Amino acid sequence: MKLLLRLTFLCLIFTGTVFAQKIIPKPVNTYRNPVIAGDFADPSVIRVGDTYYAAGTSSEWGPAYPIYTSKNLVDWEYLGPVFAELPSWTMGSYWAPELFYRNGTFFVYYTARRKSDKQSFIGVASTKDLKKGFTDHGLLLEWTKEAIDGFVVEDKGKLFLTWKAYGLDKGRGIEILGAELSDDGLKVIGKEFGLIKADANNWEDGGAEGQAIFKRGNYWYMLYSGNACCGENCNYQVGLARAEKLQGPWTKFSGNPVLISDGTWKCPGHGTVVTTPDNRYFYLHHAYNGTDFTYAGRQGVLSELVWDETSKWPSFRYGKTTPAQAESPLAASTKANEDLLISFDKNTQETSWVYDVSFPKPAYKIQNGLLEIENSNLTATSNFLGLVVKNGNYNFSAEIIPKDQVQQNITVYGDATNAIGYGVLKDKLTLWQIKDGVYSVVKTQEIAGKFETINLKLQSRFGRFYEFSWEGKGEKIDRQPLKIEGSWLPRWDRAPRVGINVSGNKSGNGEIRSVQLKYN
Numbered sequence: 001m002k003l004l005l006r007l008t009f010l011c012l013i014f015t016g017t018v019f020a021q022k023i024i025p026k027p028v029n030t031y032r033n034p035v036i037a038g039d040f041a042d043p044s045v046i047r048v049g050d051t052y053y054a055a056g057t058s059s060e061w062g063p064a065y066p067i068y069t070s071k072n073l074v075d076w077e078y079l080g081p082v083f084a085e086l087p088s089w090t091m092g093s094y095w096a097p098e099l100f101y102r103n104g105t106f107f108v109y110y111t112a113r114r115k116s117d118k119q120s121f122i123g124v125a126s127t128k129d130l131k132k133g134f135t136d137h138g139l140l141l142e143w144t145k146e147a148i149d150g151f152v153v154e155d156k157g158k159l160f161l162t163w164k165a166y167g168l169d170k171g172r173g174i175e176i177l178g179a180e181l182s183d184d185g186l187k188v189i190g191k192e193f194g195l196i197k198a199d200a201n202n203w204e205d206g207g208a209e210g211q212a213i214f215k216r217g218n219y220w221y222m223l224y225s226g227n228a229c230c231g232e233n234c235n236y237q238v239g240l241a242r243a244e245k246l247q248g249p250w251t252k253f254s255g256n257p258v259l260i261s262d263g264t265w266k267c268p269g270h271g272t273v274v275t276t277p278d279n280r281y282f283y284l285h286h287a288y289n290g291t292d293f294t295y296a297g298r299q300g301v302l303s304e305l306v307w308d309e310t311s312k313w314p315s316f317r318y319g320k321t322t323p324a325q326a327e328s329p330l331a332a333s334t335k336a337n338e339d340l341l342i343s344f345d346k347n348t349q350e351t352s353w354v355y356d357v358s359f360p361k362p363a364y365k366i367q368n369g370l371l372e373i374e375n376s377n378l379t380a381t382s383n384f385l386g387l388v389v390k391n392g393n394y395n396f397s398a399e400i401i402p403k404d405q406v407q408q409n410i411t412v413y414g415d416a417t418n419a420i421g422y423g424v425l426k427d428k429l430t431l432w433q434i435k436d437g438v439y440s441v442v443k444t445q446e447i448a449g450k451f452e453t454i455n456l457k458l459q460s461r462f463g464r465f466y467e468f469s470w471e472g473k474g475e476k477i478d479r480q481p482l483k484i485e486g487s488w489l490p491r492w493d494r495a496p497r498v499g500i501n502v503s504g505n506k507s508g509n510g511e512i513r514s515v516q517l518k519y520n
Contacts, residue, residue, distance in 0.1 A: 029330075029332035029333070030325050030327055030328055030332075030333070031074040031302070031326060031333045032325045032333075033287075033301040033322060033323060033324060033326075034287075034300050034301050035073065035074050035075075035076060035302045036056070036068055036076050036299065036300030037296075037299055037300070037338060037390040037391060038297060038299060038388040038390045038391075038495075039296065039297025039298065039299070039389070039494055039495040040056040040057075040286065040297070040298070040299055040300040040388075041056055041057040041095075041270065041286045041297065041298035041493070041494075042056060042096040042149075042210060042271075042286060043055070043271055043272065043284045043285065043300045044056070044096075044097055044098045044099045045073075045271075045272045045274045045284040046101050046272075046274065047275070047276075048101050050071060050277070051070070052069065052070045052071070052072075052073055052274065053067060053068070053069050053099055053130060054067070054068045054069075054070070054076065054099075054284060054300065055067045055068075055082060055097040055099050055108060056068075056097070056286075057094065057095045057096060057493075058081075058094045058354070059092075059093065059094060059095065059491075059494040060092050060093070060094075060356060060357055060358065060415065060494065061094075061354040061356065061357065061497070062081075062086055062354065062357045062361065063081035063082075063084050063085075063354070064082055064083040064086055064087075064110075064112075064357075065081055065082035065083065065094055065097040065108070065110060066078065066080075066081055066352075067080055067130060071330070071331075072328065072330040072331050072333070073274070073276070073282055073284070073302060073329045073330070074328055074329065074335070075333055075334055075335055076300075079130055079131065080130070080131060080133065082108050082110065082133065082134050083125070083133060083134060083136065084133050086357060087112065087123060087125075087136040087138070089112075089115060089116075090113060090115065090123070091112075091113050091114070091115040091118070092112070092113045092357050092358070093112060093113035093120050094111070094112055094357075095110075095120070095148060095493075096110065096111045096148060096149045096150070096210070096270070097109070098110070098149075098150055098151050098152065098272070100152045102154070102159075102185065105126050105127070105128060106127050106128070106130055107124060107125070107126045107152070107185050108124070108126075108134055109122060109124050109140065109150035109151070109152055110122065110123050110124075110125070110150070111123075111147075111148040114139070119145055120146050121139055121140075121143070121147050121148075122139075122140050122147050122148070122150040122163060123136065123137070123138060123139055123140055124136075124138075124185065124186055126185075126186075140161070140186070140187070140188065141163060141188055143163065143165050143166075143177075143192075144165070145166060146166045147163050147164070147165055147166075148163065149164040149209050149210055149211065149270075150162070150163050151163070151211050151212065151213060152181065153246065155246050158180055158181075159180070159181040159182075159183070160178050160179065160180055160181060160190075160246060161178065161179055161180075161181050161188060162177065162195060162211055162213060163176070163178075164208065164209040173197060173198060173200075174197070174198040174208055174209075175194055175195070175197040175198065175208065176195045176196050176197075176208055176209075176211050176224065177192045177194055178192065178193050178246065178247070179191065179193065193247050193248070194248065195211070195222070195243075195246075195248060195250055196241055196250050196252065198226060202256075203226060203227065203239070203256065203257050204227060204239065205226060205235075207225075207226045207227060207228075208224050208225075208226050208239075209224065209225055209226070209229075210224060210225040210270030211223070211224045212224070212271060212272045212273050212283070213246075214273045216281075216307075217312065218312075219242045219244060219312060220242060220243050220244070220246050221241070221242045222240070222241045222242065222250065223238055223239070223240055223258075223273060223283060224238070224240075224241065225237065225238055225239070225270045226239060226257075226269075228267075229267070229270070229493070230267075230298070230492050230493040231294060231490075231492045231493070232293070234267035235261070235267065236261075236267035236268060236269040236270075237257035237260050237261075237267075237268070238257055238258055238259035238268060238269050238285070239252060239253065239256040239258060240252070240253040240255075240256060240313070240314070242312075242313070253313060257320070258315065258316060258320060259320055259322070260320050262290075262321040262322075263290045264289075264290045264321070264322070264324050265287040265288070265289065265290060265301060265322035266288040266290055266293065267287060267298075268285055268286070268301070268303075268321075268322050269286065269287075270285060270286060271283050271284050271285025271286065276329050280304065281304065281305040281306075281307075281314065282302055282304050283303045283305060283316075284300060284301075285301060285303065285322075286299060286300060286301065287301045287322050289391070291392065291462065292391055292392035292462060292463050294490035294495060295389075295463025295464050295489075295490055295495060295496065296389055296390070296391050296392050296495050297490075301322050302326070302329075303316050303318070303322055303326075304316065304317040304318070304329075305317065338390045338519055339516075339517065339518045340515075340516065340517040340518075341516045341517075341518075342514060342515050343513065344366050344369055344370055344512065344513060345369030345370075345513070351387075352387070352388075353385040353386065353387070353499070354385075354386045354388065354497055354499075355383075355384060355385060356381075356382070356384060356413070356415065358415075358416055359376070359378060359379075359383070362382075362383035362385055362501075363376070363383070364383075369513065370401070370511045370512060370513060371500075371510075371511070371515075372509040372511055372512075373385065373408075373500070373501065373502050373509060373510040373512070374509050375405075375406045375502045375503065375504055375506070375507055375509065377504075377505065377507070379416060379503075380419075380432075380434060380439055380501075380503045381413060381416055381419050381421070381501050381503070382416065382501075383501050383502060384413050384419075384497075384499055384501040385499045385500055385501065386411075386497030386499035387497060387498055387499050389460075389463065389495065389496065389497065389498055390519060391463075391519060392460060392462040392464070393460065393461055393463075393519065393520040394518060394519045394520060395457065395458065395459050395460075395517075395518045396410060396458045396516065396517050396518075397410070397456060397457040397458065397516045398455070398456050398500050398512050398514070398515045399455050399473075399513040399514045399515075400424060400453060400454050400456060400510070401452070401453055401454075401511040401512075401513065402424050402425070402426065402427075402454055403508060403510065403511065404426050405504065405506040405507065406503065406504040406506065406508040406509070406510055407423040407424065407430070407502065407503050407504045408423055408424055408425075408500070408501075408502050408510040408511075408512070409421040409422060409423030409432075409456075409500065409502070409503065410456045410457075410498070410499070410500055411498070411499060411501050412458070412460075412466065412486060412489060412496050412498050413496055413497050414486075414488075414489035414490060414496045415491055416434075417436060417437035418435060418436065418488060418489055418491070419433070419489070420432070420433045420484060420489065421433075421501070422456055422458065422468040422470075422482070423503070424447070424454050424456065424470070427446060427447040428445070428446060428447065429444065429445040429446075429470060430443070430444050430445075431443040431444075431468055431482045431484065433484070442484060443482050445470075445482075447472070449472065451472030451473050451474075451475075452473050453472075453513060454470055454473075455470060455471050455472075455473070456468070456470050457469045457470060458498070459481065460498070463495070463496070464485060464486050464489070465485055465486075466483070466484050466485070466486055467481035467482070468481055468482045468484070469481040469482070498517070500515065
């Protein structure tokens with residue numbers, strides 16, 4: 001009897017343990033979008049071993065095409081640009097860089113505008129070491145009046161380039177084409193063939209671009225984007241198609257579009273599919289944040305694909321909209337603070353400044369504990385050095401040594417003809433703006449007293465409401481800020497940057513001791 005009771009007791013303990021194990025939920029690691037904050041449109045992503053690499057559009061900003069690296073698709077670190085010096089045949093529109101890796105070599109197939117005729121075509125560059133940047137091999141594909149969004153796949157040992165073709169001088173509409181590449185990936189050797197055509201009578205509204213092509217089982221799959229990509233009137237969406245052969249015929253999914261806008265993430269599209277070591281499928285693409293919208297640009301977001309093994313069609317795990325929060329691909333996210341503080345007497349490393357490619361690269365150097373920017377005398381903003389804004393709510397400041405020859409400014413820069421700045425020259429402060437190319441002074445202020453340095457400050461709310469103020473070194477005065485609204489600053493395909501520049505009619509250098517960018 002005692003033995004029976006003991007066995008019964010042990011059975012109850014075991015049953016209770018099993019039951020307890022069943023009801024205890026397994027911890028789930030999650031991430032929040034964006035995974036790459038700030039203006040990072042048309043992202044391309046590849047996995048090499050256990051490391052992911054992503055590159056994105058830089059548009060009219062140099063250096064061209066920022067590259068990031070990650071171990072988990074969620075925490076990304078800036079690695080550097082594809083091109084520290086702009087390719088000699090190009091002049092702007094640095095769009096849609098697609099990374100490709102083969103036999104120890106990284107390739108990038110990129111879109112840029114050609115100097116000779118201002119048309120956009122596709123170039124190619126390669127490197128063995130991403131940290132050293134890419135060697136440009138020049139123009140790869142010229143197609144009628146425009147060819148953009150190059151994407152390369154390998155099929156049975158052969159390489160194929162696909163691209164968005166306008167076909168304007170052949171009487172053809174927008175379509176995605178393909179052609180075989182040479183084995184080294186540097187020349188188009190095959191005749192073009194069609195993949196899909198844009199349908200002007202449905203959600204695509206006559207556009208099809210940003211194709212991401214990958215193989216699973218017996219099918220090739222394509223995620224592609226359509227409708228208006230950019231700006232406040234965007235309506236970008238994502239469609240799906242598949243084919244048994246790369247050359248087609250391709251069948252569009254009857255449930256298109258498969259990814260659309262909501263209040264959290266607007267106008268999703270143009271990305272690349274990558275798989276994790278445990279065979280999960282993720283689509284790194286861009287979308288506008290519902291709050292900051294065009295003021296922070298198209299940001300890098302991550303959406304997971306799952307599969308219906310009966311129909312062999314994928315769908316997005318969290319429905320037809322970009323998730324705000326989702327299950328992580330790998331380990332828990334350990335995102336670092338995005339704040340930036342640079343004291344030039346302590347930090348002599350290169351900062352990830354960007355500049356307007358419409359002008360020569362600004363001349364600057366760090367010496368004697370100062371950032372010195374040379375006055376170029378071209379325009380009021382031609383030597384602007386900017387930083388990518390991660391979200392619209394931030395504080396930016398620069399500690400400046402006032403000069404008698406040049407005005408030194410903190411500036412929010414849309415382009416050369418649309419900017420807002422707050423600068424110091426001698427004992428005067430000026431709030432100014434350039435709107436549609438017209439420069440005007442909004443407000444001037446006199447500085448009472450002499451200060452070794454002046455701290456120029458900017459507070460931004462939602463990326464469009466700005467408050468400028470200043471303080472002298474050692475002061476404890478709370479001054480009323482100057483307020484100005486900048487809804488007109490975002491350009492069609494890119495967001496404003498915040499940074500510093502010098503201006504004036506006299507030669508000389510600006511001198512900046514430190515800059516700080518802090519997010520709220």
